[in-house]
Amino acid sequence: MPARARSAVGATVSGPVLIIGAGLLGASVGLGLSLQGVPVWVRDISPTTEAVAADLGAGSSWAGLVRELGEEGARAEADPQLVVVATPPDVAGATAVQALRDFPRAVVLDIASVKAPILAEVLASGEDARRYIGTHPMAGRERSGPVAARAELFTSRPWVVCEHEEVAPEAVRLARGLGQDLGGIVTFLDPAEHDETVALISHVPQVMSSLLASRLRDTPLEALGLAGQGLRDTTRIAASAPGMWVQILAANAAPVVRTLYGVRADLDRLIGTLEDPTADGARLDIAQLMSEGNAGVARIPGKHGGSPKAFSELTVLVDDTPGQIARLLTEIGELGVNVEDVRMEHSPGQPVGMVEVAVNPTVHERLVQDLTTRGWRIAR
């Protein structure tokens, strides 16, 4: 049975809501709210983007209201409870300031992925900062634009709310409520703490993945044919769109660069070691770097908040034909074992596929035996 649709009972945001910026995130907010019966207006600097978002059900077109009533009239008629600024990060601050000016009764929040610079711009503007609050829904895709929008985009994803000294309780209530209404998991961080955190868990990983993938530009294709899952995993996010990342990295440059100084120091040390790998202590240096990596990765929480080491993996060989993975997972379910993670391993030209299944370590050996008895081949 598919997961139940979230009920709108007890929703916080009653609207009207004006969404400025109708791309992937803005249109997804609009879709989610509209499905719960909240009146939504969508506005975008691109008439086409705005029209597409409106056609998809993200809200009513702001331009249509302005054509009917003029800009002043439209503002008075809409009288939003909440303005959601969903523009690219480099204009989010200016857009929020303008929204505070245009809608003197509304709470204004933005959903950009960097928070301190936007707050600074609002505070410097002299507008009423009590009505402003920053949030960051940590959801998104490689694809962009309103066509990629989904009402469920924020479901079960972190929705970070960044309070500040001047913010009014009503703004905090709406920021948290919007996250909850859209199915997100609300977390509070102060803006600087948020920017440090995303530098480390999102922006620097993006940089490292791009730096690595960049090295592959001149590699012979035959060599890349030998690539395994390690290279695929480490370079996957290097496929992300440059345009968005230019804005994010530029906006969050200071925390990102602080972490990159640490990376550079470690890299310099490793390069020095590898330039003379037979020197005294060279192997110890390498071992230390690897161990530090072990220690870091062990701190990332797993699916249920535990360490990733809490699960035990087995690899099963399957024919590369439709339905094989389904049959395998069905049989594992019949054996009463919960699959904690599943991933396929790829290699070009494989006659058989390999499916990695992560399970509770206490059932690992029994599962290997039971699957083997049923005729499955366990690779390792």
Add this chain to the structure above:
Amino acid sequence: MPARARSAVGATVSGPVLIIGAGLLGASVGLGLSLQGVPVWVRDISPTTEAVAADLGAGSSWAGLVRELGEEGARAEADPQLVVVATPPDVAGATAVQALRDFPRAVVLDIASVKAPILAEVLASGEDARRYIGTHPMAGRERSGPVAARAELFTSRPWVVCEHEEVAPEAVRLARGLGQDLGGIVTFLDPAEHDETVALISHVPQVMSSLLASRLRDTPLEALGLAGQGLRDTTRIAASAPGMWVQILAANAAPVVRTLYGVRADLDRLIGTLEDPTADGARLDIAQLMSEGNAGVARIPGKHGGSPKAFSELTVLVDDTPGQIARLLTEIGELGVNVEDVRMEHSPGQPVGMVEVAVNPTVHERLVQDLTTRGWRIAR
């Protein structure tokens, strides 16, 4: 139906085979050959490791034969067709040289992950290099030791054979044949080319993952709770065992460091840019780095040898209960759609799980509609 066991009909290696080093890889070679009826001896510097490998069916204990016949007698009695050196890389060269000396009729091959230094050691030894050849089965696991060994470890994985100027045809025949007999996909590279390739597709990705994960050592755990799939993918291999990687990186230091010079140049450029992100051209610099990453990752072949962009992804929400993923994949199979890749997205505290499914782009829209009709929620 599970994949069929590989038939031994037409196998190249008839044996006897002596395997020196009974860890994960050596014992897996032994298991694979023994299952095909090839007589195998296993030898390890650790009596315990050797005994475990023998007990698991990887071959007969060499120490037992020596106890019976003495070292000289054992060599004469075994008279191996092929000696497989499966020791750690730092002693593989010396072990191969000694094996050429001890077994003057045998072909000696090693399966270490670095090739040029071992060949150099053999050539410098004055022993009969015609009977030596290097290979590299690109398979393995985080787990080590004979207990982790599997006869299927090499199935559908690249098995690289590194010819050299002096090698005899019989050595090449056995090296290729061993790879084929064990189900691997045989590829030929010269030793230097091999070492350059693995530096780029395996050793440098490991370094980058460890450098990144190392930055997480002092991060508050609450911050890491916001981590998404990007961080998990880029740091997964940072969990690898340091001991093995110290040897690999030290043995292949020159090609690794050449690639790291390129990484450092790009990193320095990016740090310079982010230190003054408002300078002229700064954004163009960032965009260029990101685009270079795009270009690199696009060259990695996908499951069927195509570009990773050849597939289209959709994300389905499922309840976090046993059997949900199996049911989803079963229904996708019923709809006649082949799943090209599947992965689960994790976030701590999620009431629902998200399953990413990669399919042929031509069936994407129909699948979204059909699954929605059947009551599944498509997230994006």
